[in-house]
Amino acid sequence: MNSETTLSPMSVGRYTNAEGLPTPLPYSSEEAERARRAITRVLNTFHFRTGSNIMITALFHEGAQLMPLERAIMSYGMVAVSADSSPYDAKRVESITRRFQLAGAAGISADTLTGLEQLGFNPEDVFANMVVWARSDAYEQLKAIPSLDVYHLIELGPAVAIECSHGSGAHIDRFEWKTEEQDGEIVLTNRLARSTPFQHYKTGVKGRILHDACQCGNADPRIELNP
Amino acid sequence: MAAINDDRFFDADIETMPRDQIEKLQEARILQLVPYVYQRSPLVKSLWNEAGITPDDIRSLADFKAKVPFMDKDMIRDYRDKHDDPFGGLACATAPHLRGVGFTSGTTGDPTPLPRSEDHISLTGLKREMWHMGVRSNDYMTYMLFTFRDGLNADKWLESGMRPIAIQHLPNEIPYFVQVSRQLRPKAMFMLSTPVILTLEQYQKNTGEDLREAFSSYQGAVFGGEPLSPHLRSLVESWGLEIFELSSLGDIATTMECKAHDGMHTWEDLALVEHLDPEKNEPVADGTRGELVVTALADDVGPLIRFRTDDLISFTRQPCTCGRTHGRLKPLGRKGDEMLIQGKSILPIDIFPLIGNVKETSSGLFQLIRPQREADILNLRVGYDQNSLETPTDELAGRLTDLISSKLDIPVNIHLTDNAELLKNGPPNKIPRVTKS
Numbered sequence: 001m002n003s004e005t006t007l008s009p010m011s012v013g014r015y016t017n018a019e020g021l022p023t024p025l026p027y028s029s030e031e032a033e034r035a036r037r038a039i040t041r042v043l044n045t046f047h048f049r050t051g052s053n054i055m056i057t058a059l060f061h062e063g064a065q066l067m068p069l070e071r072a073i074m075s076y077g078m079v080a081v082s083a084d085s086s087p088y089d090a091k092r093v094e095s096i097t098r099r100f101q102l103a104g105a106a107g108i109s110a111d112t113l114t115g116l117e118q119l120g121f122n123p124e125d126v127f128a129n130m131v132v133w134a135r136s137d138a139y140e141q142l143k144a145i146p147s148l149d150v151y152h153l154i155e156l157g158p159a160v161a162i163e164c165s166h167g168s169g170a171h172i173d174r175f176e177w178k179t180e181e182q183d184g185e186i187v188l189t190n191r192l193a194r195s196t197p198f199q200h201y202k203t204g205v206k207g208r209i210l211h212d213a214c215q216c217g218n219a220d221p222r223i224e225l226n227p
Numbered sequence: 228m229a230a231i232n233d234d235r236f237f238d239a240d241i242e243t244m245p246r247d248q249i250e251k252l253q254e255a256r257i258l259q260l261v262p263y264v265y266q267r268s269p270l271v272k273s274l275w276n277e278a279g280i281t282p283d284d285i286r287s288l289a290d291f292k293a294k295v296p297f298m299d300k301d302m303i304r305d306y307r308d309k310h311d312d313p314f315g316g317l318a319c320a321t322a323p324h325l326r327g328v329g330f331t332s333g334t335t336g337d338p339t340p341l342p343r344s345e346d347h348i349s350l351t352g353l354k355r356e357m358w359h360m361g362v363r364s365n366d367y368m369t370y371m372l373f374t375f376r377d378g379l380n381a382d383k384w385l386e387s388g389m390r391p392i393a394i395q396h397l398p399n400e401i402p403y404f405v406q407v408s409r410q411l412r413p414k415a416m417f418m419l420s421t422p423v424i425l426t427l428e429q430y431q432k433n434t435g436e437d438l439r440e441a442f443s444s445y446q447g448a449v450f451g452g453e454p455l456s457p458h459l460r461s462l463v464e465s466w467g468l469e470i471f472e473l474s475s476l477g478d479i480a481t482t483m484e485c486k487a488h489d490g491m492h493t494w495e496d497l498a499l500v501e502h503l504d505p506e507k508n509e510p511v512a513d514g515t516r517g518e519l520v521v522t523a524l525a526d527d528v529g530p531l532i533r534f535r536t537d538d539l540i541s542f543t544r545q546p547c548t549c550g551r552t553h554g555r556l557k558p559l560g561r562k563g564d565e566m567l568i569q570g571k572s573i574l575p576i577d578i579f580p581l582i583g584n585v586k587e588t589s590s591g592l593f594q595l596i597r598p599q600r601e602a603d604i605l606n607l608r609v610g611y612d613q614n615s616l617e618t619p620t621d622e623l624a625g626r627l628t629d630l631i632s633s634k635l636d637i638p639v640n641i642h643l644t645d646n647a648e649l650l651k652n653g654p655p656n657k658i659p660r661v662t663k664s
């Protein structure tokens with residue numbers, strides 16, 4: 001890569017830097033489009049019907065990470081129903097799951113689960129009969145409910161990894177990122193020009209990288225979290 | 228007609244369109260919309276059938292304004308509940324033309340869904356406003372959407388060249404907001420609300436930071452959500468910011484002040500604006516009080532048709548000194564808050580500046596006591612600050628009575644209450660402006 005090259009930003013989102021501080025993340029429309037294509041490779045493995053509704057819960061500053069998921073849902077021919085992943089918006093999350101026939105719910109956070117609990121709703125009922133992509137802080141709680149169909153959505157600073165229908169690790173875009181393991185931690189380096197370059201960025205996520213062929217047919221490597 | 232090439236405007240052809248051309252454009256859009264919504268929106272079909280109207284009856288803008296039945300929030304909710312339709316009978320399209328669903332803030336009951344296509348219509352107007360404030364290609368603007376209700380839409384600013392910095396609209400984001408303002412030096416601040424201003428004030432006190440310096444790159448700050456109190460206005464101005472007030476145009480688009488600060492521009496290519504007598508449903512004169520009724524002109528996914536907003540406004544179609552030709556409104560309050568005192572319309576907005584200018588009551592805490600809409604005398608509960616009291620309370624009550632009855636030309640009965648007592652009636656620093664007793 002020519003590391004001198006940076007792309008002109010379309011917008012500024014945010015990520016958490018190695019010191020745990022919120023940091024502005026300028027990103028370009030090209031990055032967003034490339035990420036949309038990578039996420040589409042994962043979405044395709046579920047064979048959703050076009051016209052289905054998928055709820056996406058996010059925070060407003062997560063554009064670099066989750067706007068590509070929203071756009072992938074739309075370009076597939078599905079409808080993205082939006083809610084906030086903060087505890088304050090759990091009421092809307094519940095209302096959406098009740099009123100819209102959802103094929104999936106993406107980005108469910110521990111904050112949403114806390115909010116639902118405070119309102120007296122049981123996740124087992126709220127997320128019944130749909131694909132659920134849970135963030136790492138909500139994954140264990142939801143995965144423990146046998147009736148739910150739960151997959152990983154792993155936040156990796158400027159990137160996200162998303163689990164396919166085969167459920168054996170979350171795929172990360174192999175064209176965009178050189179994904180490495182350093183002392184058990186996932187480390188990212190960008191392979192293509194971006195607005196904000198990342199060299200050996202320590203994600204803080206403990207796990208290992210699987211490069212073997214996934215049963216879903218997607219050649220993007222997978223991240224498996226340490227238990 | 229020569230094309231307008233004027234850098235003051237983001238969309239000069241639209242923003243400065245002569246009145247007759249605006250109406251021509253509206254009529255063209257309405258005549259396309261009428262058969263479309265009748266065939267596709269189940270709520271529209273049922274309302275029009277009930278009224279005995281068909282698309283054949285509507286051959287002009289005038290026909291539309293005279294014959295098409297109104298809709299309101301209750302009708303949409305009723306349809307939703309009766310037919311188990313999340314869109315309340317408003318949706319005219321399915322995926323893939325239907326792309327996403329956002330929501331109104333929904334502080335009361337279930338939030339109302341806002342279906343959308345590839346276009347985000349509410350941003351169409353906002354781009355004009357941000358350009359007017361001074362944002363140009365490659366400039367940053369802080370983007371703290373008041374309620375996150377439209378999905379992750381930062382890419383929808385692309386064709387304006389502006390670069391939104393997405394920040395959550397939450398008090399605990401204030402340190403980050405100040406940090407980013409220094410780091411990226413944005414041109415516009417979108418947007419402030421009462422809680423955000425109060426948190427900034429506290430932040431300045433706690434950290435001693437120079438907000439005037441931190442905010443020195445901003446050419447304007449948008450405020451919305453409720454009327455701006457004189458205290459908060461002077462606070463924001465002390466940080467060197469010019470305030471542009473913003474409101475919702477019945478959930479179709481936004482409406483915002485320009486640098487003339489003489490009313491908020493309504494984008495009449497996006498919404499047909501009607502300004503009607505709330506009781507008789509007839510148009511009222513420019514500059515008088517009427518209810519805002521809107522029809523979406525650029526939405527083919529879930530357009531509102533003659534939607535009664537319950538918002539009282541004053542409205543003028545006089546061109547603005549800024550060069551724009553679209554109508555301007557001033558929000559006055561909610562229809563359900565209006566009182567008729569001996570036939571004269573009184574709203575909380577009439578009381579606000581009067582109370583705010585008296586030292587003991589400058590916190591601006593008051594309530595109209597409204598057992599019903601009409602009354603012979605205005606009963607007003609007013610909060611006072613114990614610490615700034617210099618005279619007996621009955622003397623203060625007398626001063627307030629004289630002030631309000633002379634300014635508004637109505638009889639007034641003042642009920643004084645300690646601020647702390649009055650604040651028990653509502654959430655922090657806010658009380659209902661109208662109460663039954």
Ligand SMILES: [Zn+2]
Pocket residue numbers: 485486487492547548549550551
């Ligand atoms: Zn103007």
